Amino acid sequence: MSKSKSAPAASRLPAGNGQASPGGDLQTIGGYLINRLWDYGVRDVFGIPGDFVLNFYGMLEESPLRVIGATREDCAGYAADAYARVHGLGACCVTYCVGGLSTCNSIAGAFAEKSPVVVISGAPGIAERRNDPLLHHKVRDFNTQLQVFEKITIAAASLDDPLTAFREIDRCLEAAVRYKRPVYLELPRDRVRSRALYPHWPASIELQSDAESLQASVSEAIEKINSAKQPVLIAGVEIHRFGLQKDVLKLAEGLNIPISATLLGKSVIAESHPLYLGVYEGAMGRESVRQYVETSDCVILLGAFMTDINLGIFTAHLDPSKCIYATSEQLRVGHHYFRDVLLKDFVTGLHGDKLSARPAVELPVREQRFGEPQPDDSPVTIASLYQHIESILSDKMVVIADVGDSLFAASDLTIRKQTEFISPAYYTSMGFAIPAAVGVQTADSELRPLVLVGDGAFQMTCLELSTAVRHGYNPIVVVLNNKGYTTERFLQEGPFNDILNWNYHRLPDLLGKGWGFEVKSVGELKQAMQAALAHRDSFSILNVHLTSTDVSPALRRLAERMSKTL
Amino acid sequence: MSKSKSAPAASRLPAGNGQASPGGDLQTIGGYLINRLWDYGVRDVFGIPGDFVLNFYGMLEESPLRVIGATREDCAGYAADAYARVHGLGACCVTYCVGGLSTCNSIAGAFAEKSPVVVISGAPGIAERRNDPLLHHKVRDFNTQLQVFEKITIAAASLDDPLTAFREIDRCLEAAVRYKRPVYLELPRDRVRSRALYPHWPASIELQSDAESLQASVSEAIEKINSAKQPVLIAGVEIHRFGLQKDVLKLAEGLNIPISATLLGKSVIAESHPLYLGVYEGAMGRESVRQYVETSDCVILLGAFMTDINLGIFTAHLDPSKCIYATSEQLRVGHHYFRDVLLKDFVTGLHGDKLSARPAVELPVREQRFGEPQPDDSPVTIASLYQHIESILSDKMVVIADVGDSLFAASDLTIRKQTEFISPAYYTSMGFAIPAAVGVQTADSELRPLVLVGDGAFQMTCLELSTAVRHGYNPIVVVLNNKGYTTERFLQEGPFNDILNWNYHRLPDLLGKGWGFEVKSVGELKQAMQAALAHRDSFSILNVHLTSTDVSPALRRLAERMSKTL
Structure with a gap:
């Protein structure tokens, strides 16, 4: 599905000078937005089309930006977040309300964890809004979605007026990059090709320290x-x-x-x-x-x-x-x-010669973290699982940990290179990891994601592997199948922590591609991981059965601590 | 997973009189909320637990209300919406931000289509908020989620003060029922068992016409x-x-x-x-x-x-x-x-004797809608599919149509009884139908949902069939598999309208239960539908292959009309 696109020529030109560029006509609001995204390094946009944004999708299709269709808008948001973490700036493009409001949680997460994502939403045309008709997708009034996003972004604007739209694009994109937070741009469908009223040069103000x-x-x-x-x-x-x-x-x-x-x-x-x-x-x-x-x-x-x-x-x-x-x-x-x-x-x-160099220090010896390797016929445990994962990590892999023990246990893994560990470790929104893997491989197809995800989180967004299939991505997904919301069992046990035990390794049957493995013993784990590493044509999924009480020491300590504050 | 629970005794008692009820202590904010929900007829609450709401989940578990765990919070919102449409009032209960903000779109849809849903969200304890620490799940400040929900509900309140919380519960629940719109109640986790400061009687003001x-x-x-x-x-x-x-x-x-x-x-x-x-x-x-x-x-x-x-x-x-x-x-x-x-x-x-009765009128003859029955070996078309569906509809079925041609074609189906057709026909949010089927069967287990859903919408929320499996529900799901966002193809064609073609009928392999059928010919459709009707133990899914250009006359007319306003 991917296509090769070439860069727009002379994209740093003022709007309004009548000059066209491969990224669209710089004189138009839509074309200017596409070119500015390109200038800031964005190469891919995640999203799902809808009638109020179809105009702009048509323009994106003609531009050098690649559109990566997601199965759900919240997943597009997660993917754009992960893309931003790897690539510097991410973007998602969705339709009005049914699309935009579906991204609230992923964008809020990007805000909390300082990941700069540009949310572009279509909207009803300004001309259509006369007499305040009940257009489909409308919630309370035509400003509802903008007002919601003002709460969860660092800057938000409606690009409804060609007089201000170009400056608003500059302001919001600059805020995203400066504050490393998401921003929101709402583009009414009859403004996509609206032309600048006067020549506009991209503004750029450098912040300086006192x-x-x-x-x-x-x-x-x-x-x-x-x-x-x-x-x-x-x-x-x-x-x-x-x-x-x-x-x-x-x-x-x-x-x-x-x-x-x-x-x-x-x-x-x-x-x-x-x-x-x-x-x-x-x-x-x-x-x-x-x-x-x-x-x-x-x-x-x-x-x-x-x-x-x-x-x-x-x-x-x-x-x-x-x-x-x-x-x-x-x-x-x-x-x-x-x-x-x-x-x-x-x-x-702090650099320079004023700081005194020190003699070599002796670091404390690292404790044995995941225990000794276990015999092949022993059941897989959190310890033996992470012990094995540690042994197969390479420089070309990025570990993406979802929320729960997938994260806490992963904190002790040794990551070889910089920023090859990605996780929503503050906002802790379940379901982040699978769409994040799509975002990571879109940003860098050479990076192979190793996704660590609990069964509860997996059930939320696993179908985004569909997008991995479409683009030939090959994440290795390890499902920590402990039959429920294990972290919560330590805080308050109840039947609400149970979930259905799926045949997670059968997901490839549904999607028509991918490699599935059911893993119960250490030997099966080694075999499955070896096969997954070898199969580079598609994603692999390991359904790793764990008991619901087997947790990492980190989670045990955390849960004990959290249960005291409940 | 379901359990039989008995009604709370004497739930319409003032809070603060020290009397306990099976629905929880009426003197406490949490107990009062549960009892008032019960008074208004709520019997089931959809949701997913999380640490900031676990206290209240514990209280729900002890109450006569049944908790229906969803796979995703937005699905819990859709299910509560459909439950409200069948039952009069619905409720969902989620954790702070990662849970609540995930329901924004489904709750906005309930607002737009006048479906009264009570959203209950946990939140950090008031005591924990001192010095504004960076507690996990927090976005901008502790009020962010409340402010977002003020935009998409008819009434919203934080139950942080036992002096006002009981009145706020009354106000919001009454608003939900009066305006048929969703409301939002945020319950800090250290206020669940906070006691009323003075005896409180449920307020009830009857609106009257002038x-x-x-x-x-x-x-x-x-x-x-x-x-x-x-x-x-x-x-x-x-x-x-x-x-x-x-x-x-x-x-x-x-x-x-x-x-x-x-x-x-x-x-x-x-x-x-x-x-x-x-x-x-x-x-x-x-x-x-x-x-x-x-x-x-x-x-x-x-x-x-x-x-x-x-x-x-x-x-x-x-x-x-x-x-x-x-x-x-x-x-x-x-x-x-x-x-x-x-x-x-x-x-x-308007009733009474002032209106004059009229002679019997002759209604226009209903046009042939779905054409003549086709031979068994002919490929299934939208027309022959709906023709067959029309023939098998019974009084005990409810048709739930998702967005797209599943809805437009369904507008011509003859529904036998009242309110047995459910669809997001104004807000038109894709992915509504499957979780709605869960909501409908939770409200009335005798009603059998016939779900009509396009492949694009199905990819968004199909996994909520997991919840159907857990509770022994048996919806019949018809996937209109036309390989993409067909409604949009009529407005603006582009590769962004393509989606991956899954083996939809293999979903039962993943979930471990259910009946899957692949349907290409009219004969296969008849056989599959007969089998689905006979299998009452679990859900059935029909993967109905259609060409991407085969649409209902209604959609053709709509798309022509919409493409003019783009």
Whole structure:
């Protein structure tokens, strides 16, 4: 289904000058939007057509952007989110209300986890709206969907007026990239080809740090680090979103400071790096990491959000006076807050010769995480499953973990390269992983997703593997089949945690393609995984039977902690 | 999975008097909510648990309300909507944001089509919110979800304060029943068992018509009807929602006035009734109905909304001066508007001896709709499919049509009993039908759903048949497999209208239960349908192959009309 398209020529031209481009006529609202998306690096748009957006779909089809049809709009949202995490910016395009409102949850997740997704929604034409008729798909009034998205995006606009539409496109796309949050653009169907009223040049305002604030904050931070005995770095998800991985690594290597990551930021730093400590998540994480971090006299948190799950449901003990805390939204050195300092400027500001290099440090030995390999005839357990997964991970794989023990157990996997671990580890919306795999392979067809997903989450969005089939993608899907919502069983048991036990490995029969395996023993696991790795023509799915009480130590600790706050 | 539960005793007691009831302690916010739902007739609640709502799920489990677990929250919303259409009021219960925001589209649809659904969402405890921590599932701030639902419900409240929570429950539930629209109740998890601060009695304010307005409007209407030569009734969906079917029928029968229905109101009046004309939908509908209605000198529209689809994309020609138009929101006789008149009072006001009975009228002969039966070896077409469906419909079946030609072709089916045709005929959200079948059979296990669904819509929500399996429901699902979004092909053709061709009949292999049939010829259709009717233990699914250009006359007319407004 995919097609090869060539780049638009001269896309950075002002609108309104009458010049056409392969991305559509820059003088039109639709054409300008397509060209600006291209300028920002978007190459693929996820979505489902519908009559109020068909005009724009026609224009997309003629453009160099590739349209990836999803089975459901929420899946298009998840795919665009994952695409953004790999590629920098994502986009989905849907129809009015029945389409747009179906993406609310995935877009809210992108907002919460700072993933920049552009939501483009069709809408009834402005001319049709006269006398406020009851057009299909309308909810309360014609602004309902826009109002909803104003709550869950960082910027939202209706492109109903050619006088303002071009500037609104600039404003919203810039906000997406600047704040790493989703934005919403609503395009009435009779405005797709509306022409600019005057020549429009793309606006671009560079944010700058306040020089004195920057200077003061960096100085204080350097002083704090230099006088510390056991400094430690914690890298968070924003290091990835703002492309600062190399800067952080340079800092760690130059100073010989060990580096940890949050769960949401897992794999921001390659986990095979000699200075890598492991994921820090309070009492939920590995004890050696917790101890090293919490006994540090200078914890440098970069781009890390202090969410409940990152903090191990608030079991983390970090003394603010010993912390340097920098994100795109806040900067604090000890108890001093600084304003108007960009994260990038702060991180690069720490480079240079003012920081003293340190002698090599001895990192704590990593605990045995998944136990010893088990004999082939023993039943698969969470431990033996993850032990095997750890052994087959390669540089060309990306681990995508859905919510539940698929995520918590995965926190102990060693990810070889940067940003090859993707998970909704803060918003924790079940059903993220399968459509995310589609988004990841759309962004980089060389990356092979290894999807770890519980049966409950799998039931929500597994059919998006249909899109994987259409495009020849080949994710390996491991279903942790423990017959219900296991994480919740630890909080409150009840029949509402039961779900139907499907023959997950039979999904290929329904879709007409793919490789299915039923796995009960360690031997079957090895065989199935070997076959899945070998079959590169389509997706593979492993239905891994687990008992409903077999959970990772991380989940056990988390559940115990959460049940106390219920 | 279902269980038999007994009714709560003395549920209509004031809260705060210390008296417990089987529905939970009436003094607590959660217990009061459960009891009030019971009072309003709710017996089943659809949903998926999550940690912020687990407390309340525990309370539901102890109550007489039955919890029906769905595979996805949006499906729970659709099921609750369909349940409300059959049962009067529906409810779904979900967790914070990842659950609630997933129901936005189905709840917006219930709003648009006037289906009263109570959305109950868990939320972080008030105590946990101190210092605005980054709790998982949070989007922008703790009020984001409430603000979103304020846009798509008729009433919304956070039950965070025991001083106001009991009154808020009363207000919202009453609004749902009065306006036939969804409402939203957000229950922070540490408020589930919060106790009333003072004794609370359920409030109930009866709306009343303004007596003089009522009198004047009824008089004018009677005069208009009496002086008309060819009056005709058009019954809309509100006749069902407000339970006025018998009143409208009495009117038609007493006066010998033929009666039509809108598409959204189809089957409000049993379509086998001798006075029934057919569905009126402008040029989209049957010509004889259009002609009879549009040449009428007095069109009495009762509970009918003038949506674009009801009006055949505005091809209807109704002269306002010849219309009596009454809904719960508006009353107009000719060009005179009246206010403060309840729909029920107006309809029953027309009864009595002031209206003159008329001689028996001769109704136009119904055109042959689906053609002659075809030989067994001929390929199935839309016409032969619907011809066969028409022949097997019985009184104990309910037809549920999804969006697309499944709906348009179905408009010509003869539905035997009242409200046995269910479809999102105004909001037209694809994917409604399968979860709706679950809602219908939960409301009335004796009703057997016949689900007509296109392949595109089927791909969106077909897995909700898992819930049908869990509860032993036995819908018959007919997949109109025309390999894509056929309705859209008529508006704008493009590769974005293609979807993957699944082996739809293999779904039972995945779910572990159900009967699947692949249908290509008329003979196979007859055999498969006979088998499906005989298999009462589980769902059946017919994968009916159609060509992508074979559409009903209704869709052809609609698509022609819509392509002009693009």
